Amino acid sequence: MPSRNRLLKPAEITAWIKEGRIDYALQHVRLGVELAPEPAQYHLAVKCLQEIMAANPANFIPYRLALLATFTIDPLLTYLQVRAGLSHIQLTTYVAPFNQVQQEILNPESGLYAFSPDMVILALGNAGFLEELETHYITLVDRDETTAYLEEAKDRVQQLVAGLRQRSPAHIVAHNFVPPSGLALGLYDQRLTISQKEAFDRLNAAIAHMAVGLQDVYVLDCARLATRLGYAQWFDPRMWFLARMPLASKALPELAEEQVTFMRAWLGLNRKCLVLDLDNTLWGGILGEDGLGGVQIGHDFPGNAFRAFQTALLQLHDRGVILAINSKNNESDVFEMLDQHPDMVLRRGAFAAIKANWLDKATNLTTLSQELNIGLSQMVFLDDNPVEREFVRMRLPQVLVPNLPEDPCEFPRFIEGLQVFDTLAWSSEDRRRNQMYSQESQRRKFEAEAASLEEFYAQLEMEAQIEVDAEVTAARVAQLTQRTNQFNLTTRRRTEAEIIHLINREDAHVYALRLKDRFGDYGLVGVTIIIMQPRAWEIDTFLLSCRVLGRTVEDTLLRYILSSARQHGARKVFGCYLPTAKNVQTAGFYERQGFAAIPQHKAEGTWWEYSLEVFRPAEISQIALHVIQPESTP
Amino acid sequence: MNVELLVEETMIAVLDATDGKPPSQWKSLQHLGLVLALEEVFQLHFTAAEISRMNSSKAICEIIKTLLERGP
Numbered sequence: 001m002p003s004r005n006r007l008l009k010p011a012e013i014t015a016w017i018k019e020g021r022i023d024y025a026l027q028h029v030r031l032g033v034e035l036a037p038e039p040a041q042y043h044l045a046v047k048c049l050q051e052i053m054a055a056n057p058a059n060f061i062p063y064r065l066a067l068l069a070t071f072t073i074d075p076l077l078t079y080l081q082v083r084a085g086l087s088h089i090q091l092t093t094y095v096a097p098f099n100q101v102q103q104e105i106l107n108p109e110s111g112l113y114a115f116s117p118d119m120v121i122l123a124l125g126n127a128g129f130l131e132e133l134e135t136h137y138i139t140l141v142d143r144d145e146t147t148a149y150l151e152e153a154k155d156r157v158q159q160l161v162a163g164l165r166q167r168s169p170a171h172i173v174a175h176n177f178v179p180p181s182g183l184a185l186g187l188y189d190q191r192l193t194i195s196q197k198e199a200f201d202r203l204n205a206a207i208a209h210m211a212v213g214l215q216d217v218y219v220l221d222c223a224r225l226a227t228r229l230g231y232a233q234w235f236d237p238r239m240w241f242l243a244r245m246p247l248a249s250k251a252l253p254e255l256a257e258e259q260v261t262f263m264r265a266w267l268g269l270n271r272k273c274l275v276l277d278l279d280n281t282l283w284g285g286i287l288g289e290d291g292l293g294g295v296q297i298g299h300d301f302p303g304n305a306f307r308a309f310q311t312a313l314l315q316l317h318d319r320g321v322i323l324a325i326n327s328k329n330n331e332s333d334v335f336e337m338l339d340q341h342p343d344m345v346l347r348r349g350a351f352a353a354i355k356a357n358w359l360d361k362a363t364n365l366t367t368l369s370q371e372l373n374i375g376l377s378q379m380v381f382l383d384d385n386p387v388e389r390e391f392v393r394m395r396l397p398q399v400l401v402p403n404l405p406e407d408p409c410e411f412p413r414f415i416e417g418l419q420v421f422d423t424l425a426w427s428s429e430d431r432r433r434n435q436m437y438s439q440e441s442q443r444r445k446f447e448a449e450a451a452s453l454e455e456f457y458a459q460l461e462m463e464a465q466i467e468v469d470a471e472v473t474a475a476r477v478a479q480l481t482q483r484t485n486q487f488n489l490t491t492r493r494r495t496e497a498e499i500i501h502l503i504n505r506e507d508a509h510v511y512a513l514r515l516k517d518r519f520g521d522y523g524l525v526g527v528t529i530i531i532m533q534p535r536a537w538e539i540d541t542f543l544l545s546c547r548v549l550g551r552t553v554e555d556t557l558l559r560y561i562l563s564s565a566r567q568h569g570a571r572k573v574f575g576c577y578l579p580t581a582k583n584v585q586t587a588g589f590y591e592r593q594g595f596a597a598i599p600q601h602k603a604e605g606t607w608w609e610y611s612l613e614v615f616r617p618a619e620i621s622q623i624a625l626h627v628i629q630p631e632s633t634p
Numbered sequence: 635m636n637v638e639l640l641v642e643e644t645m646i647a648v649l650d651a652t653d654g655k656p657p658s659q660w661k662s663l664q665h666l667g668l669v670l671a672l673e674e675v676f677q678l679h680f681t682a683a684e685i686s687r688m689n690s691s692k693a694i695c696e697i698i699k700t701l702l703e704r705g706p
Contacts, residue, residue, distance in 0.1 A: 036674075039646050039648065040671040040675055075666055075670075239666060241682055242666070242685060242686065245666065249673070
């Protein structure tokens with residue numbers, strides 16, 4: 001039997017770190033734990049990640065996570081550290097004392113609040129919290145008390161969550177409840193007015209509805225996770241009876257990944273674009289050799305597996321993940337296949353950009369990144385060929401290159417389990433994202449053909465619309481604060497509820513900018529949040545989606561803010577730049593706009609001021625501006 | 635197969651056992667982590683009784699050898 005510890009090679013990781021190949025080292029730690037998601041691998045991975053983080057701390061976002069559980073949850077920490085580290089998150093953790101959930105929440109002096117977490121995981125197990133529902137269900141049925149019990153159980157969860165929310169601004173992720181594998185009345189369960197299975201479903205649904213109504217509260221669907229894994233892989237009775245630790249070893253990495261998915265979504269670390277190889281990835285066989293009629297895609301095996309994979313990809317497309325192609329093929333053959341093969345699910349229009357040529361795949365990915373204006377660190381590349389995968393990992397380690405399973409039957413499940421695209425909001429912009437990125441690709445080609453930048457701007461026929469304090473924009477505004485990393489002066493993440501609160505504050509304004517041009521509608525792409533002080537405005541947030549950078553939109557938005565500030569009687573406008581690993585390009589923004597530096601104004605970031613006494617509204621001829629004030633906002 | 639070597643390797647990975655502490659000083663949760671790791675490394679399934687008897691490196695190796703000899 002080979003030693004499985006050998007899959008992850010710490011000495012190699014150390015060597016890559018010394019060569020400065022941090023992202024490449026990180027990719028191999030990921031591969032090590034994904035090839036063998038086993039405890040020993042994860043423990044080795046923790047050490048490798050500690051070394052990587054020490055070598056390049058700026059590449060990792062510090063994050064404080066507290067865990068409150070009614071069971072022993074400590075063994076999860078190793079897996080959390082690894083899954084978070086692989087997503088560029090450096091975790092500091094606090095585990096509340098065993099089964100002290102209520103005490104920790106209710107006591108303002110508790111270790112939980114002293115820790116000041118960014119996120120709290122509330123893991124309530126069935127034992128100790130839902131005893132009757134799990135182990136005495138027949139008693140509940142006999143007394144006809146199921147409905148009342150469910151209501152009371154939901155209230156108990158709500159009280160804990162509300163207590164936590166009252167005392168901490170942290171994001172809260174509450175586990176829902178996993179039904180037992182054996183039902184109290186066996187086959188007869190389904191004949192009950194409220195079956196035991198249905199009781200768990202009802203409670204979980206009630207908790208989900210409760211979370212929707214609370215600020216920054218989310219539910220981790222353990223019931224679904226346990227179903228996916230199988231109950232035997234979820235619950236380990238030995239660990240439960242020995243140490244009150246119910247989670248089986250197979251469940252630990254899966255649960256940790258689910259929890260980290262929330263962190264990634266909140267921190268804006270989710271990926272946006274999925275780039276696909278074609279031959280033996282999107283269909284079976286080689287298009288150039290087998291021809292349109294010879295490749296495997298259709299309703300029989302193995303074509304049906306590829307069709308199912310394409311259907312799963314279409315779902316990603318419909319929810320806003322950008323799809324692109326990177327394939328060594330003749331472009332005309334690929335277009336013919338996408339346009340004419342009767343069994344293709346994904347047609348040419350599903351892809352925001354297509355690179356079908358004989359260039360190497362790293363070069364094509366770089367071109368795609370530029371054409372679509374998406375960072376490499378927001379891309380995922382899928383290819384059946386391990387040589388191509390490793391080549392891309394070496395050349396472009398920022399691109400996530402997971403190992404595609406060898407069997408195409410596993411492709412749909414694989415893509416469904418790849419949680420790197422998950423977000424906490426879903427807007428109309430998401431639904432139209434592929435179309436918008438396709439338009440972006442056309443714009444780039446148009447730009448390359450223009451004689452000058454000025455001519456390009458003029459011919460784009462840009463029209464901007466600024467909506468002031470419009471609640472209808474809150475979801476998208478919140479999403480932009482959560483996702484925008486590059487052109488974001490302060491990177492302050494906000495929820496929809498926080499945005500609505502700001503909109504309704506008398507001393508604040510939320511400006512949301514939409515843009516369209518001759519190629520299409522970008523949607524809502526810019527946000528400025530203003531906090532008004534006596535005779536001065538402070539720019540709390542100034543961000544633009546990377547899709548509209550380099551179009552002078554930022555100039556238009558800022559000139560409008562300055563103009564509004566002056567109209568409202570302000571004499572100065574203050575702006576702050578808070579540096580992150582990703583917003584370096586905005587470091588000189590205020591200086592370029594004529595702001596003067598204020599040395600040592602506040603502890604954090606660099607501060608700038610603009611004296612409105614010298615402000616002269618400039619003509620921005622390239623962009624026609626229309627403003628919707630609150631009174632006229634629908 | 636060198637059971638002792640694989641156990642030691644796993645212990646180093648899981649427990650950071652290079653500090654030389656005897657098993658009696660392991661934290662109980664580290665012990666559980668080690669047990670789960672050993673199950674994966676040797677492709678074995680320990681009973682709760684066997685886990686509770688794993689109180690030294692020697693005991694661990696003996697239990698593993700017995701299970702390996704017994705076969706699947």
